[in-house]
Amino acid sequence: MNKISISLNLNGEDRVIDVFPNRRVVDLLREDFKLTSVKEGCSEGECGACTVIFNGDAVTTCCMLAGQADQSTIITLEGLAKNGELDVLQQCFLDEGAVQCGYCTPGMILTAKALLMKNSSPTEEEIKVGMSGNLCRCTGYEKIHAAVKNAVEIYKQKLEQGGESIG
Amino acid sequence: MRAFDFFTPKTINEAKALLNQYQESASILAGGTDIVIEMNEGHVRPDVVIDIKRLKELEYIRIDGEQIRIGALSTFAMIASHPVIQERVRVLCQAASTVGSPQIRNLGTIGGNLATSSVAGDGVSAMMTLNASVVLDSVRGKRTVPLAEFLEGKGVSNRNALLADEIMTEIFFDLPDDHTATAFYKLAKRKSLAISVIGAGILVQVDDAGICTKASLRGGCLSRYPLHFKEAEAHLLGEKITRELLEETLPMLHDAVYESAKSRPWSVFYKKESVQGVYRKLFDAILEQLNGKSNE
Amino acid sequence: MAKEYSVIGKSKVKVDGLEKVLGTTKFASDYSLPDMLYGRVFRSTVPHATVKKLYLEKARALDGVEAVLDYHDIPGKNRFGIIIKDEPCLVDDKIRRYGDALAVVAAKSPEILEEALALIEVDYDEIEPIFTFERALEADAPIIHGTTNIHQVKHLECGNVDEAFKKCDIIIENVYSTHRLSHMFIEPDAGIAYYDDDGLMTVVASTQNPHYDRNEVASLLGLPYNQVRVIQAATGGAFGGKLDISVQCHCALLTYHTRKPVKMVRSRSESTMVSAKRHPMTIEAKTGATRDGMLMAMEVKICSDTGAYASYGPAVITRAMVHCTGPYSIPNVRADATFVYTNNPMSGAFRGFGVPQVAVCHEGQMNALARKIGMDPVEIRIRNAHQIGSKLTTGQILENSVGFIETLEKAREKAAEVLS
Ligand SMILES: Cc1cc2nc3c(=O)[nH]c(=O)nc-3n(C[C@H](O)[C@H](O)[C@H](O)COP(=O)(O)OP(=O)(O)OC[C@H]3O[C@@H](n4cnc5c(N)ncnc54)[C@H](O)[C@@H]3O)c2cc1C
Ligand code: FES
Ligand code: FES
Numbered sequence: 001m002n003k004i005s006i007s008l009n010l011n012g013e014d015r016v017i018d019v020f021p022n023r024r025v026v027d028l029l030r031e032d033f034k035l036t037s038v039k040e041g042c043s044e045g046e047c048g049a050c051t052v053i054f055n056g057d058a059v060t061t062c063c064m065l066a067g068q069a070d071q072s073t074i075i076t077l078e079g080l081a082k083n084g085e086l087d088v089l090q091q092c093f094l095d096e097g098a099v100q101c102g103y104c105t106p107g108m109i110l111t112a113k114a115l116l117m118k119n120s121s122p123t124e125e126e127i128k129v130g131m132s133g134n135l136c137r138c139t140g141y142e143k144i145h146a147a148v149k150n151a152v153e154i155y156k157q158k159l160e161q162g163g164e165s166i167g
Numbered sequence: 168m169r170a171f172d173f174f175t176p177k178t179i180n181e182a183k184a185l186l187n188q189y190q191e192s193a194s195i196l197a198g199g200t201d202i203v204i205e206m207n208e209g210h211v212r213p214d215v216v217i218d219i220k221r222l223k224e225l226e227y228i229r230i231d232g233e234q235i236r237i238g239a240l241s242t243f244a245m246i247a248s249h250p251v252i253q254e255r256v257r258v259l260c261q262a263a264s265t266v267g268s269p270q271i272r273n274l275g276t277i278g279g280n281l282a283t284s285s286v287a288g289d290g291v292s293a294m295m296t297l298n299a300s301v302v303l304d305s306v307r308g309k310r311t312v313p314l315a316e317f318l319e320g321k322g323v324s325n326r327n328a329l330l331a332d333e334i335m336t337e338i339f340f341d342l343p344d345d346h347t348a349t350a351f352y353k354l355a356k357r358k359s360l361a362i363s364v365i366g367a368g369i370l371v372q373v374d375d376a377g378i379c380t381k382a383s384l385r386g387g388c389l390s391r392y393p394l395h396f397k398e399a400e401a402h403l404l405g406e407k408i409t410r411e412l413l414e415e416t417l418p419m420l421h422d423a424v425y426e427s428a429k430s431r432p433w434s435v436f437y438k439k440e441s442v443q444g445v446y447r448k449l450f451d452a453i454l455e456q457l458n459g460k461s462n463e
Numbered sequence: 464m465a466k467e468y469s470v471i472g473k474s475k476v477k478v479d480g481l482e483k484v485l486g487t488t489k490f491a492s493d494y495s496l497p498d499m500l501y502g503r504v505f506r507s508t509v510p511h512a513t514v515k516k517l518y519l520e521k522a523r524a525l526d527g528v529e530a531v532l533d534y535h536d537i538p539g540k541n542r543f544g545i546i547i548k549d550e551p552c553l554v555d556d557k558i559r560r561y562g563d564a565l566a567v568v569a570a571k572s573p574e575i576l577e578e579a580l581a582l583i584e585v586d587y588d589e590i591e592p593i594f595t596f597e598r599a600l601e602a603d604a605p606i607i608h609g610t611t612n613i614h615q616v617k618h619l620e621c622g623n624v625d626e627a628f629k630k631c632d633i634i635i636e637n638v639y640s641t642h643r644l645s646h647m648f649i650e651p652d653a654g655i656a657y658y659d660d661d662g663l664m665t666v667v668a669s670t671q672n673p674h675y676d677r678n679e680v681a682s683l684l685g686l687p688y689n690q691v692r693v694i695q696a697a698t699g700g701a702f703g704g705k706l707d708i709s710v711q712c713h714c715a716l717l718t719y720h721t722r723k724p725v726k727m728v729r730s731r732s733e734s735t736m737v738s739a740k741r742h743p744m745t746i747e748a749k750t751g752a753t754r755d756g757m758l759m760a761m762e763v764k765i766c767s768d769t770g771a772y773a774s775y776g777p778a779v780i781t782r783a784m785v786h787c788t789g790p791y792s793i794p795n796v797r798a799d800a801t802f803v804y805t806n807n808p809m810s811g812a813f814r815g816f817g818v819p820q821v822a823v824c825h826e827g828q829m830n831a832l833a834r835k836i837g838m839d840p841v842e843i844r845i846r847n848a849h850q851i852g853s854k855l856t857t858g859q860i861l862e863n864s865v866g867f868i869e870t871l872e873k874a875r876e877k878a879a880e881v882l883s
Binding site for chain 3: 022034040041043076077078091095100109137
């Protein structure tokens with residue numbers, strides 16, 4: 001087995017790494033890049049805990065081979081807070097009590113982020129569909145849904161005040 | 168995961184050459200949502216993996232005269248959000264939007280869905296309803312195969328006609344005209360991340376007088392490949408489409424499911440009942456579309 | 464005016480919320496130490512058997528494998544269990560369920576580990592597996608533990624049940640059955656064992672029960688308690704399912720022999736296969752009442768399958784019995800419960816310890832009774848509800864804080880509001 005070289009933009013930084021190809025993107029991120037916010041819950045695409053933002057889309061990294069990350073842009077939860085300041089979604093999850101055990105949280109926040117990057121004012125139904133690939137066993141989803149809704153409002157206000165955009 | 172060598176061809180020709188070289192020992196990787204899980208669990212153990220996802224030349228949705236041509240690497244997310252598909256090919260749009268979850272739809276490709284040829288493949292049911300054909304390419308040349316024939320063929324995996332050196336490049340079908348209504352309904356245990364219990368499609372074309380000139384009814388998860396409701400189709404053809412006429416086919420759907428399922432465990436027997444509920448919903452959708460069209 | 468409290472009645476940010484939204488919280492599988500090995504269990508693929516031979520040599524000979532252990536390598540006691548010590552760390556006498564642990568392996572990488580596990584083989588002498596409550600009790604059924612398949616039998620009685628039934632205007636009899644259920648905590652069980660700087664055997668695990676885990680690890684390794692330390696990592700959901708030992712003992716045993724840190728992370732399928740489940744129950748219930756809806760008597764028979772090991776079975780059987788009337792005062796009650804061992808997955812603690820199962824029964828009975836009498840289902844509940852001063856079947860008097868009637872009334876108001 002030959003190693004492959006993977007170049008990617010990871011949380012805003014260009015990175016290059018040589019790895020054996022028989023690992024998945026979730027392993028690459030957790031083991032090789034030590035980005036342990038990426039969680040593994042089911043290993044078969046069902047729970048969403050391993051979600052990251054890959055070229056602007058939410059994807060489950062347990063369904064991807066490491067080689068698929070080459071030439072990509074990936075954002076993990078580690079890349080969301082900027083200069084010690086929480087992303088609006090992170091703040092809303094915290095304020096709304098949308099976090100219990102916290103194991104689903106990284107995937108939840110990143111899925112929401114990817115959703116809002118594409119559609120800055122989703123309807124309730126669009127939020128529900130957008131978040132439907134992430135399971136939470138603790139919260140019962142109500143608060144997660146509320147957190148995303150609040151974030152949409154706050155982003156909107158920020159935009160109106162000429163502030164930063166979501167992406 | 169077992170060791171393998173990984174190739175990222177830059178062109179289709181390069182991919183075909185690799186497949187020709189490695190034959191059965193190679194596996195194609197598209198979105199990965201089927202094969203990576205199988206590899207991780209040790210069920211699939213290729214020596215060589217060929218990642219074709221970067222072949223942007225196979226990622227397109229083109230309207231080509233009377234036909235729609237979809238590159239095999241188009242994802243379900245692309246398909247579900249394509250304006251022409253949303254408007255004119257609801258059966259495919261709806262099937263694509265019920266696959267897995269947003270994450271799975273961002274990765275999973277239509278080519279991978281057809282190549283997996285699962286009993287529960289929602290893309291398979293929709294494409295069968297549309298009477299689609301697939302294009303298979305290899306160093307030996309291209310061939311076009313109707314999807315029905317593709318699914319019955321014996322290739323490397325005996326699930327379909329794909330040969331070891333072949334790559335699916337395109338799926339195409341007749342673009343439903345504005346006298347045609349289509350719809351898809353997925354019956355499953357949950358709204359999201361649920362495998363189909365029944366994934367059924369319908370296509371009905373009428374003439375100016377409302378007489379049915381084309382009918383296609385296919386139900387996924389009711390037999391190895393989407394069940395073909397031939398009797399129901401024949402019943403509709405040449406008749407004026409009304410709710411009564413459509414509902415007259417319900418016993419035929421029931422009987423067809425019974426025939427197909429009777430040799431299988433009792434658990435599939437309820438499907439002969441549920442198929443009728445599923446098609447009632449599809450009939451509603453068809454009637455709404457046809458009425459909408461005639462009112463335009 | 465309601466009293467102002469500093470916390471109660473206020474929305475407070477979770478103390479560990481910040482790290483969780485930042486993704487910096489460390490769960491057990493997030494720990495890594497220098498020189499760390501990866502561990503995994505080789506498990507049985509039959510539910511009931513003795514092991515004729517276990518072939519470990521090939522795995523031991525593989526480059527990068529640092530330990531392949533079976534029960535011979537356990538220095539202390541090879542039995543754990545929260546209440547009854549009936550579960551082996553590694554099978555010695557026989558296999559009692561699909562997925563019983565036969566050997567543990569530690570290797571330098573997950574890939575080598577996978578290869579090593581594939582090299583282990585086993586010959587079984589299979590025994591008829593028992594999958595139903597009924598079969599477990601038959602005279603010719605093979606015995607799973609000790610001398611009988613009966614795990615526990617309990618009886619609870621108050622008042623004069625037979626006499627009371629004679630005076631009832633209405634009697635409702637039904638059988639309820641509830642199914643086995645998996646917790647599906649989102650984080651599969653995981654842990655890491657190592658010797659700390661003071662030479663203390665340390666296990667960091669996803670657990671609900673670190674103090675109990677400490678005792679079990681010490682007993683397994685034959686160490687005094689003060690030589691073992693268990694630290695609870697942030698735990699990704701549990702719901703009762705992480706009260707039993709999961710990876711703690713296996714990890715510690717591998718560290719004991721290799722002297723190196725060993726991490727074990729269960730796959731979802733392994734976790735689901737061997738973690739405890741909710742006890743499935745069959746509940747026969749007979750409830751008697753007067754025409755005006757006053758409960759007079761209840762007779763309940765509870766049958767359940769605790770699976771291959773006791774786990775929290777003894778707690779569940781008691782709770783199920785004690786709560787069989789639900790929040791209703793019934794003066795004459797007889798409850799009998801029988802739990803058996805089978806070769807099914809073990810049943811244990813799961814949110815409510817058997818109480819949710821019997822709730823299916825007592826609420827079903829109340830609805831049936833209300834229907835039969837033609838009484839409003841809320842009214843019949845209020846009429847029989849426990850309140851301050853009520854006496855339970857166990858003889859306990861409720862002395863304070865019984866909010867059931869108030870809750871029912873509020874719920875009724877709310878429902879009317881929503882439905883109007
Ligand atoms: C959580 C989850 C939920 C899912 N839900 C659904 C669902 O609701 N409905 C449904 O239908 N499916 C579902 N799937 C299955 C899967 O997502 C689809 O079948 C998907 O379309 C597969 O496409 P892919 O690109 O990911 O294929 P891959 O996994 O990359 O490949 C699948 C197979 O097809 C072959 N292959 C791929 N592309 C080609 C090609 N162009 N030419 C030749 N061979 C090719 C590969 O070699 C492999 O054998 C689900 C999967 C997961 C993990
Ligand atoms: S671990 Fe990837 S979706 Fe569950
Ligand atoms: S907070 Fe525990 S799974 Fe969502």
